[in-house]
Amino acid sequence: MVRRFLSVFLITLLLCVSWNIPASADTHDKVRYLALGDSYAAGITPELTEDLSYADYIALDFMKRGKLSSFSKEYAISGFNSADILEQLRSDENLRKDLAEASLLTLSAGGNDFLSLLQYDLETGELWYDSSRIATVFLTLKPRLNEIYKEIYEINPDIDIYALGYGFPLPQLTDDQKRQLNETFNFLNRMVREAAIQNGATFLDIDTEMGRNATQFFPNPLDIHPNKNGYRVMANQFITVYHPVPVYKDVPVSHWAKVHIDPLTQRGFMSGYTDGSFKPQSSLTKAEAAEAVYRALYLDESDTNIPDPGFSDVPLTHPNYKAIATLTHKGVFIKADKFNPESSLTRARMAKVFTLSFDIQPGTPVKFKDLTGGNAWAEEYVSALSGNGYVKGYPDGTYKPNSPMTKAQTAKILDLLINDRGY
Secondary structure, three states, X not given: OOOOOOOHHHHHHHHHOOOOOOOOOOOOOOEEEEEEEOHHHHOEOOOOOEOOOHHHHHHHHHXXXXXXXXXXXXXXXXXXXXXXXXXXXXXXXXXXXXXXXOOEEEEEOOHHHHHOOOEEEOOOXXXXXXXXXXXXXXXXXXXXXXXXXXXHHHHOOOOEEEEEOOOOOOOOOOHHHHHHHHHHHHHHHHHHHHHHHHOOOEEEOHHHHHOOOOOOOOOOOOOOOOOHHHHXXXXXXXXXXXXXXXXXXXXXXXXXXXXXXXXXXXXOOOOOOOOOOOOOOOEOEHHHHXXXXXXXXXXXXXXXXXXXXXXXXXXXXXOOHHHHHHHHHOXXXXXXXXXXXXXXXXXXXXXXXXXXXXXOOOOOOOOOOOOOHHHHHHHHHHHHHHHOOOOOOOOXXXXXXXXXXXXXXXXXXXXXXXXXHOO
């Protein structure tokens, strides 16, 4: 049986946090998830400590959806290359037992075969490697990956396998140095992809998702490991491939906001209703806005010891209590006697919520003639969003700050914010 279920951090979340599972969640059976592979699967950080990996974030996503039966990354070992993983599969009886009972496997294999051959001197900026050794590695890599798949399927013929490609871990290199490695790195991912496809697994293209200049995900020039946001990108690639896009009867292909609604509902940041609708033109309530931001910022994975904000109309049993309490604690909402969770969120208050929650910095100033008098308080927030291209006014030069936000409008802005954040 898969013995190690979750890290202490994730167990704490499971016990302390209640999630609202989207009504349109997919109907996969609960998964018995096993992560196998190298340091990326283990969660080694740029500081060379072990923390949450992409596998932990995948497991946490399943848990939020009520779809996780068990999880282990016990067999993900830092430094393992494809030969080590193959030997592990053949000789570790505990792994073989756990693999036989698993329904889902993610695999990171092949990266260390290549990356271990690179040498980089930070002081001189010199990069070198033995091209003959790299050629030897690539001659043996694909056959060995095929052997890994063969071994896995002999143990468990029905397991669902997702093979992760590799993001480019050296974004600090010069353009000339990157050009030296581009073909070789492309070949590594091609070997991983071809082996996955030929053996009936699903390949996840992490390299394309991150790009070759991802210093925001690989901040340490002396190390090849991503930070937590990099691991989130890897997990999100799995999430968007694995989980189907919810289909809503009132969001046809022709709907202008479908391109924004789909990714948000697929990742569980917004949700529809039990009747199969999304109600894109309905007004967004303050409680719904709080929940969407709470999920999109992954605040449901952070400190659960949040003080009660004391709203008389938001008891502890309110379905959006955690979101409202957390955002109030962070200063997004103001403490008062009542929160009015079912009231509509206006365009002005939406601007404040998004600007404060995502820490939007001032952009190119945009002036609206109706942000005066009693609406002047919202000018700095509207200006931050409009100056960065997230919202627009109307042809007559107004912003209409007191008009209610619709779910479709909110989906567009939230999707743009998440895309710019990159994870």
